[in-house]
Amino acid sequence: GxxxxxxxxxxxxxxxxxxxxLESIDTTDTQAFPVGGxxxxMRKVLTWVQIPQISDVAFSGGEQNYLDVVFLEDDQGKQIPTDKSAASMVLTLADDPIQDFNKVLMKADAGKQVEAARLNLPGNDTLLYGAYTSFSKQPAVSRNNLLTRTVNLALQAEPTRYLTAVV
Structure with missing residues (x-):
């Protein structure tokens, strides 16, 4: 709600x-979180599936959008922050069709539902995402390079960051 x-x-x-x-979620602002609203x-995450052999992680989007405002009496226009652009994350991984994660990613791709994703950062931080998943069926093929596939995650909310790697 x-x-x-x-x-x-x-x-x-x-x-x-x-x-x-909810851990680390402050809902005391009644403007953003109206009482009774x-x-x-909710869906409970029962298990996590590790995706090994990732060679690259790329983020895009999430930039602040602005409304340009200029009144007739102004010499200088102003920008007022509005929303943020849609964000996504692309994982490039080795094409290894015998790995168990392939079935999970194929199911998430076909399901077209928001799924939970977790990124464990070096050290002890963990980022949690709600995302639509798209998994490439065709590996990228190029001479003298590893065959790779991509997992595209269309992020649906800001990530939640926790300072512990155990989730």
């Missing part, structure tokens, strides 16, 4: 029969 949490992947800190507390649905 709260658009700032729509398609966002978060950890549950505590749960009762009537309420949940938080009804919605």
């Amino acid at each position: 709260w658009s700032k949490l729509d398609s966002k992947v978060v950890r549950v800190k505590a749960a009762t029969a009537t309420a949940i507390t 938080g009804a919605g649905t």
Whole structure:
């Protein structure tokens, strides 16, 4: 029911029969999170599937968009922040069709639903994403290079960052 949490992947800190507390999510701003407006649905992540042999991670989008405003009496225009552009992440990985993750990615691609994705950063930070997944069926082929495939993640919400690698 709260658009700032729509398609966002978060950890549950505590749960009762009537309420949940989300870890590192502050819902005290009643403008962004109106009282009584938080009804919605959730899906529990039961397991994570590791995608090994990643050779590159590329991010795009997520930049601030602006509304250009100039009044007749102004000598200088102004920019007012509005929303942010759609963001995506592309993983380039070795083409290894016997790996178990292939089935999971193919199912996510065909399902056209927001899925949970996790990126463990070097050190101890973890980023969680809600994303639509697209998995290339055809490997990229070029001379003297590894065969690769791509996983395109169309990010549907801002990532949630946690300072522990155990999720």
